[in-house]
Amino acid sequence: MANNLKTSKKREERDFFERVYDIVARIPEGRVTTYGAIARHLGTGGSARLVGWALNKTLAGDRSLLPCHRVVNRNGELTGKAWFGGDIMEQLLRSEGVTFDKQGRVKMSVHLWEP
DNA sequence: AGAATGACACAGA
DNA sequence: CTCTGTGCCATTC
Numbered sequence: 697m698a699n700n701l702k703t704s705k706k707r708e709e710r711d712f713f714e715r716v717y718d719i720v721a722r723i724p725e726g727r728v729t730t731y732g733a734i735a736r737h738l739g740t741g742g743s744a745r746l747v748g749w750a751l752n753k754t755l756a757g758d759r760s761l762l763p764c765h766r767v768v769n770r771n772g773e774l775t776g777k778a779w780f781g782g783d784i785m786e787q788l789l790r791s792e793g794v795t796f797d798k799q800g801r802v803k804m805s806v807h808l809w810e811p
Numbered sequence: 812a813g814a815a816t817g818a819c820a821c822a823g824a
Numbered sequence: 825c826t827c828t829g830t831g832c833c834a835t836t837c
Contacts, residue, residue, distance in 0.1 A: 712834070731819050735833090743833035748818030753835085755818090769819060776818040 712738065716750040719811045723766040726793040727809035728802050730770050737811045748776070755779065765789060772801035 715738050723729055731744040740746060751764045765785040769775045777785040786796070795803050 732821095735819080740833060742820070742831070744819040745817050745832070746819090746834050749816090749833095749835070751818060764818080767818075770821090771819095774818090779818060 712740075712746060713750045713753055716747050717754055717762060720751070720762050720764060720767055722811065723763055723809060726807065728766045728768050728772070728789070728794060728804070728807045729809050729811065730768060730804075732770055733810045734767070751776065752779075766792075768802050768804075770804075772797075772804040774802070 716734060719734050719737060720729075731747040734747045735741060735744040738747070747767070751762065751767065754762050755764065764776055765774070765780060765788045767776065774785045774789075777783065780788075786800075789802065790796070794807050797803055
């Protein structure tokens with residue numbers, strides 16, 4: 697019997713992460729979004745932390761496919777810069793045309809993008 | 812099953 | 825505008 701009654705319940709990484717993955721992957725070049733904006737579209741609203749946490753998980757899987765460097769906090773600061781190691785995150789954003797203010801923060805008023 | 816953690820957000824001072 | 829404290833929701837041990 698090749699009938700699988702178990703129907704593989706492997707949807708552990710499906711639900712929350714895939715949604716974050718999908719949105720972040722849709723961020724256009726030269727634009728940035730915030731964790732709160734993503735969380736809001738996920739329906740989790742106040743679970744902005746989960747978004748960052750989700751990236752951490754995806755980071756262990758396919759980080760190259762996920763432009764997480766375009767995801768910043770509400771302050772426009774590159775919180776995940778530490779995860780990239782060095783100023784790679786800033787370099788990437790600048791390379792895409794993202795501008796920073798004197799405080800080293802992304803100009804949210806200019807590059808803020810919402811899903 | 813409960814406690815602890817986490818790449819934030821928001822409100823108040 | 826900046827800083828501090830609290831809450832959110834899901835995952836992990």
